[in-house]
Amino acid sequence: QLQLQESGPGLVKPSETLSLTCSVSGGFISSSDYYWAWIRQTPGKGLEWIASIYYNGRTYYSPSLRSRLTISADMSNNQISLKLTSVTATDTAVYYCARLGGLEVFWLGNWFGPWGQGTLVTVSA
Amino acid sequence: QSTLTQPASVSGSPGQSITISCTGTNSDVGSYDLVSWYQHHPGKAPKLIIYEDKKRPSGVSNRFSGSKSGNTASLTISGLQAEDEAHYYCCSYASSSTWLFGGGTKLTVL
Numbered sequence: 404q405l406q407l408q409e410s411g412p413g414l415v416k417p418s419e420t421l422s423l424t425c426s427v428s429g430g431f432i433s434s435s436d437y438y439w440a441w442i443r444q445t446p447g448k449g450l451e452w453i454a455s456i457y458y459n460g461r462t463y464y465s466p467s468l469r470s471r472l473t474i475s476a477d478m479s480n481n482q483i484s485l486k487l488t489s490v491t492a493t494d495t496a497v498y499y500c501a502r503l504g505g506l507e508v509f510w511l512g513n514w515f516g517p518w519g520q521g522t523l524v525t526v527s528a
Numbered sequence: 529q530s531t532l533t534q535p536a537s538v539s540g541s542p543g544q545s546i547t548i549s550c551t552g553t554n555s556d557v558g559s560y561d562l563v564s565w566y567q568h569h570p571g572k573a574p575k576l577i578i579y580e581d582k583k584r585p586s587g588v589s590n591r592f593s594g595s596k597s598g599n600t601a602s603l604t605i606s607g608l609q610a611e612d613e614a615h616y617y618c619c620s621y622a623s624s625s626t627w628l629f630g631g632g633t634k635l636t637v638l
Contacts, residue, residue, distance in 0.1 A: 442629075449531055450566075450574075450617050452627035463625040467530075499574070508580060511625055513562040516576035516585070 405429040407500050407519035414525050421490050421524055425483040425500030432481055433458050438503035438512045439483045441474060443496040444521070451496075455503055455512070456483065463511070490526045497521040532557065532618055532630035539636040545606040548633045550618030551599060556628055558599035562621040565594060565603045568632075569614045578603060605635070613637045 411423040425439070432439055440455040454474040455463045464472050473486040483500055499521040505513035533551040540546040550563065557563055565578035576585055578594035581601060591612075593604045601620070605612055618630040 440627075449534075449631035450619070450629035451531075452619075452629060455625075455627075465626060466624070501574075505579060509560075509562060509621065511621065513621060514564045514576055514579035514585075515566070515574075515619065518573040518575070520571075520573045 405502065405517055407502070407517060409498060409500050409519045409522040411498065411522045411524055413523065414527065415490055415494075416528055417491055417526055418489055421485075421487040421494065421526075423485045423498055423500075423522065423524070425485075425519060427481045427483065430502075432476055432483060433478050435459075436504065436506060438506070439476065440501050440503045440515060441483075441485045442499045442501055442515065442518075444499070445493070445496040450499075453498075454485065492526050495524065495526045497523050530628075532620060532628050534616075534618060534630040534633045536631070537634045537636065539638055540605075540608045541638045542608050542610065544608050545604060546608060546635065548603045548605075548616055548618075548635070550601040550603070550620075550630050552601075552620055552622075552628065553599055556620045556622040557596065557601055559623070560621045561596070563594065563596060563601040564619045565592075565601075566617045566619065567612075567614050568617060574617065608637050610637050 438455045441453040471488045501515040501518040503512035566574040568574040581596045582594040622628040
């Protein structure tokens with residue numbers, strides 16, 4: 404059974420870089436059948452798709468965050484990473500990683516699942 | 529559009545049916561048969577319950593159903609049970625290789 408587990412610093416200071424890791428077990432991120440994605444939930448608000456990555460390194464980013472984001476894949480450790488630079492309080496959120504499937508219907512995928520349980524990141528001095 | 533529009537809350541009694549709407553535009557919901565729905569119990573991982581507008585993943589109760597008309601997708605839960613109390617989110621492909629989620633709907637089972 405595929406499982407995803409996010410890990411991160413918990414607390415990041417404003418203007419610094421947030422680094423998160425998603426460890427995948429029960430499956431391989433090198434599979435051509437799926438993308439892998441980061442999604443966040445800010446306090447009191449809904450979900451926001453942030454970025455996606457394919458096994459061949461193809462990446463996609465939210466236009467509003469593109470200039471500050473980097474998503475990458477470590478095939479040897481079966482991990483997906485996310486870096487968000489110049490963070491502010493508005494980046495305080497629970498960050499989730501998820502598998503993005505359904506490529507047989509739509510080449511970019513069309514459903515997210517399973518998800519990790521998420522990791523809370525607070526941006527504060 | 530930054531998010532899809534969902535009602536903030538809905539409620540129903542056990543055994544009843546409820547419907548949650550998800551309104552987008554003809555650039556997202558109305559253009560692609562790629563609406564998915566997620567159930568989220570606080571503190572747990574969100575769970576996929578509907579994909580491609582109306583399909584149910586294996587293992588998801590047939591009490592959950594999806595539909596779409598124009599720019600509005602809907603999730604219907606029939607035979608409400610206490611365990612259905614959760615937040616529900618819709619999601620749609622939104623062109624330019626991006627994805628939009630709804631603001632979420634809190635379902636209360638009375």
